[in-house]
Amino acid sequence: MTMSRQGVQPTEVIDRAAKLRFRWNGKRFSGFEGDTIASALAASGEQIFSRSMKYHRPRGILTADYWDPNLMVQVGDDPNVRAGHRLLESGMDVRSQNAWPSLNRDIKAANSLFGRFLTAGFYYKTFMRPQWLWPTYERVLATFAPGGKIDLDTPHAYHDKRYTHPDVVVAGAGPAGIEAALAASGEGASVLLVSHEHAVGGHLRYSSDAADQAALAELRAALDASDVEVLTDSTVTGRYEDNWLGIVQRNHPIAVERLIKARAKTLVAAPGLIERPYVFEGNDRPGVITSGAARRLANLWGVKPGERAVVFSANADGDAAAADLERVGTEIAAVIDGRTGGRISSTSGSSRAVDAVVADGASIDADLLVVAAGWTAPTSLLNMAGDRPVYDPAAARFFPSDPPSNVLATGGLAGDADLDGLRQHGAATGRLAAARAAAVRHRLQSRTARALPVDGDEPAWAPDERVPLGRDPHPELYRADTHGMVDMSEDISSKDLVAAAHEGYDSVELAKRYTTATMGPSQGKLETVNTVAAIAEARGETISQVGTTVWRPPYAPLTLGALAGRMFEPVRVSPIHPWHEANNVSIIQAGQWLRPDHYGDPAAEVRNVRENVGLIDVTPLGKLDLRGPDVPKLLSLLYVNKWMKLGVGRVRYGMMCAEDGVVLDDGVTGRLGEDHYMMSTTSSGAGGVWEWVENWLQTERPDWQVHVTPVTTAYASINVAGPKSRELMSRVCEGVDLDAEAFPYMTVREATVAGVAGCFMWRIGFTGELSFELHVPAGHGLHVWEALMDSGSDLGVGPFGLEAQRIMRLEKGHFIVGQDTDGLTLGPSTGLGSLIKLDKDDFAGKPELAWAADRSLPMVVAIQPDDPDVVPEEAAQIVRGDTNEILGRITSSRYSPTLNRSICLGQVEPDLAAGGTKVTVLLESGERIGATVIDHHAHFDPAGERLRG
Amino acid sequence: MLLVPCPNCGPRNSTDLRYGGESHARPDPNTASPAEWRAYLYLRDNPAGWLRENWYCASGCRRWFSIERNTATNEFRDPPLPGDKRGGAA
Amino acid sequence: MAEAASPQNSAPQSPAFESPVVRSYPAMRAGDLTLSDESAVTKWLVRAGADGPAADLLGAPFGTSRAVAGGALVLGSRPGEWIVLGTAGEVAATVADLAGCEEQEFCSALDWTHGRAMFRVTGTSAARMLEKVCGLDWSDHMTPEGAVVSASVALVTCDIARNDRDGVRSYLIFCDRSFGQYLFDALIDAGNEFGLSVAAASHSHSAD
């Protein structure tokens, strides 16, 4: 066939004054503003747009819209672009995707010669032997993968997201959809109208009928005058629970694409109908197009689809296509009427000709074969709402059965009528949608604490009193006995489906999986009905008996960029963060927190703390403010140890276990006042412990009087550690006697530090040194940190980071929950079993911890490699001698700058837990080294004199 | 996105809440047998239908509440939004 | 409550309050929309029974807010929880009024000024901007003037109060202080489309 641009059409959407130049496979082409890529190429006489997936048969325009399986092209770095939908832009670099070396000469076209061997599923039946060759076979098969190329350097450009809560969303902007939107808006509802196409109007856009055009103008004017929000070139991609909708907007001014998430009170589905191909031998040859394609080409873009056409018409659209073709100068060789028994059995002729062979074998010369063989009802959005469409043989298509009553169908999806009938049904649907939305809004408002109070009862759920649309009779035009293509994007013929059914893949789901029919880019919008029909014929059943497959989201493919949108990655920092950044800190990410790992030399930081004094920013340390008379009971319930007698100003260490006895978290809690406590948790456990506390208080002990407030970042937390820490504190601290007797280890005081009142000081420390843990009101945290740095310069004060702290806590043998313990570590395994007070009436995990006492459990122990210079990897396994039997593992391991040797914590089988036990550690290198379990966790200062100092 | 009817806030997106699982009573820790306690820890009815379960309104009122939901249709016993009674395998 | 009644952290002798927003922002084209950092405003968290004497005194049930006589703004942030904000003096006055309730019910109050960042976004397109970072319905019937709600904003849990300024939509947004800088930047990004500009802190907090 030869397509060419014709004179100006009254309905055309192109601006012939605006010429756009672009490249197609490297060659220069041009088109007009308003052209799609495909219409511009067609107008320039291009016939072949792609090669088919399996047989590499030449493919041309079929439907000339978004769903055309033959018009997938690469545009720059954008693969699988729908050339039938994407508007032409100046300078586009458009390439065909599935052909090598070129569209017109494709080497793999040879595959078509072997077609009889490449029946569906052939690859399951071969390439099993020799096994060692399979990887090679696989690489070859992979070269048949269809689709375009991605460019790994493509940036994730600005994509946007937005939420919206309209009363009514209308999916589809044909005459019925527009009327629904207008009517709902007229009832006072907020309405969002979503048009998949570049302009509203649906099938009216490409109708040359004067009445249709008048109606279109009227509807557009009404929309402009209304409050309806209209989105064009946008698609409702999915309907999820409670009418949660995904809508992708492809033409947003500031974003590549915008994903709109809409909570619609009611959804109106008005997607119209999709014309389905006609299955006969050679139905995929360039020059065989649908009636919709013919009319779009002629009326929207002024393109003459061919010189001499045979029109197969089984409905009014086919007749209209014939008329439109004549108007643009295509000679009509014949009109074969499908309603009176006319059929096409195959095409013949050389490459440019598509002579139609009719039922009686006669052949009609032509270069264009236009088919109007029926419709697919895109019931996707209704499927997603739980509906199961039902097939009506009289109308030869599926119809909705029983969607939820907040999803309403109108337009072609719901039935047939003349334009006025469709408009009336649309308007009635809009009114119903608005009425039901009002009831939903009333319910939402009456139940939402913050909402404007509503008066009156909830409106009754409006009954559906719409006059149902009729169903025009349509011939069932299916044929399974030819080699006609059922799925053009997958190269699946009716023969393939029949063969699959005979092999036993005879349910629609199995046949789909086995042949991959309907698995392509349009997900069956063109193919499903013909696929089901072929299976039905092979089984000797009806289409209704076979049933159809479930349409899953999205309605139309959705880019990963649009789904990701702007990526939110919350980051937490302490008030002291600016100081760290100004002092060559090396940052480590701990969950959402950015924390100082070290400032250049962790070992030096350790030595400075051991010899002088260091500061570490421990702001992320979890802190819960607990108030009320029942706090001690709460502490006794959540910790394994006792809390009823903690005096004001005292601090105690506690371990928490879950109900299964597994270690959950640990930390110290101090009593700040009569009924006022502060609980500290691990940094990573802060959020979880807070919820854990609330859960117990709200569900198990609602009568207890305790108020819990997370104050983790209400305070900047600074640990001042080292032999000279008391001296440093004395220079900045007012109102507190820092003397060891007055302010001993494991106590807490409130103080004014560097002029900041309301600071809390704890005499505790993870490092094992004399230390003061300061909690400073966050708005003054940086000030206090800097004050400490300034006043301590002569004491050699310096910052230290997490790494230095990890080393020092390991020197002291303090375990870290989640590193030295794991998801099965029971309380007693930590070596702190004596903490567990089973004589308490109740506490979390009590029964398991009681039974655990009689079980032999793995133990957390301190381990020292015999060779002090070998530092085992964390995760190195402890094995039995030269065997592969696992007896434990190293959980923490560092080189100690204080002891000048490697030191570890690990978990070992109970019989290895005794001090002095020799164990074998398997390094990652494969080397096995000797190591010794020591009889307490602390590698350094086991008596703890330094921290009491 | 499921709407969960929080008794304090009103209907909220499920992502605003934390799921607490099946509601079940905690046995007396001092008298429970290992079998009873571990049934409480591990065994679940897991029905395909109405289930009383716990939710925590994490981004909202921060209150734990218990409510009945049909695990086959995601309908809540607390009257759901009118019209959305259909769920199930789409 | 005595301990609570003296707002120590905002005591005058303290050094200047450091905001969580530490970056500086170049003057932007004045659009319809302004964003300001009000983190220094004194904020207290009050806890009591949802319908006890303290609740009556505060008069702002969950989901609503009220400007009290003393000048402070009271937000019913959760059932049995209130955020009281204003100048140190205004807040202290309101909190002090609650002292009497202690004999009748279990209640507590703590200074949360340092724990929460607070931003204000004002402008006719403020709701459209929030739609880009928060899944709530900001229409007048679901979130009217005075409404108080908690929700995820750009993946950070926030308390939000609608507190219009001279009839123009305005929202107060509170988050954990450590997220302050991140959230401030996320709001600026969301506001660009509407011509957002960063304004100096007004330290004003209550409706007229």
Add this chain to the structure above:
Amino acid sequence: MAGLAGRLRKRPPKYSAAALAWKGLRGQSWPRVWRDCDLQRSYDAVVIGGGVHGLATAYYLARNHGMTNVAVLDKAYLGSGGSGRNTAIVRSNYLTPEGVAFYDRSVHLYEQMAVELNINVMFSQRGHLTLAHSDSSLRTMHWRAEVNKLGGVNSSVIGPDEIKKECPSLDTSDHPRYPIQGALYHPPGGVVRHDAVVWGYARAADHMGVEMHQKTEVTDILCEGGDGPDGKGAGGRVTGVRTNRGDISTPIVINCTAGWASLISTMAGVRLPITTHPLQAAVTEPVKMFLPTVVVSGSLHVYVSQTDRGELVFGASVDPYANYSVRGSLEFTEGLAGHVLELMPGVSRMRILRQWSGLCDMTPDYSPVMGFTPVDGFLVDVGWGTYGFKAAPVSGEQMAEAAATGRTPKLIEAFALSRFDNGELVGEKGAASVGH
């Protein structure tokens, strides 16, 4: 196999390139892949669930133990559950010795499958990368690698540079919010054509006389002597099953269902430590091959591989709340896309074509429940969470042995239901929560 010959039905034509060519030339069609049989009134064993686990169990009952009077019942069509909805990843780099030994056997059986079942299951051992974005997850990767090595499994921790070599499309720079710090590299890991595994086991079992019954729903399990109502429950024994097509008497019932495991077991009076959650997956439109390995990120809750058709197949972690409805959610695809683009910014223009979900039976310790129950003759092969497909061959083999011999094979001792009575859970949590 010689001893089996007597029981073999007339062998249908073998699949091979030659047979394809021959039939192609003569235009012959292939016979049914499995027979359509009438439901008998009694079988030596009934397997509930026509997925990979049930079909493999039936296959090994016939092949290894000569039990061919076996029926596999499925309420829909074969492979309609998790078998056809998973992302077809196979690996053995688990955390615990028992897990490693078990899954290693499975990989071994997958390697032989194409030849043994005479169907190309397209096992593509393209390598499996589990990325670590934090020092704690890197520590877990080292832990897994060490246990894997001791179990004879090829697995090691590699750094960003090597990762870039294996998988150039990954962003190994320090720009992302959560930079890639390293990965557990597992060369034998890969993907399989999951449907082919279902059809292969069904076809091979059919050849040995096993009957596959589709659209056959079990409505009750008939018991006697148990301490519960109708003789169900502990101490009782199985006598048969009730189906929508009538009653069947049998001494052995094996529950190989996923998603409905609790409901089926309740029919026998057995309560399970299971909650059912949907697991979602999605597939993109095809593009030319660019992703050579399977990539998993636990911290980002995503796993991805590229099929031979050029599509990217994604999965994530299970939905947060218990649920029997298999609808996809938008928030799943949003989160998925965000995480994938953190790993591979270059794919932002690829389009999601379809999303779906399947039901996963989650257990407290991320390990299955296999073997005998307090009801004599009622066996379970359940609790497969998100890792059932990769375990299908070994599960079938071991469950068949348990059913045929009445003894629990060593390889599945750790997965017994009784572990929840004595509180001795399996330590897979750390690794399995990292997903696929």
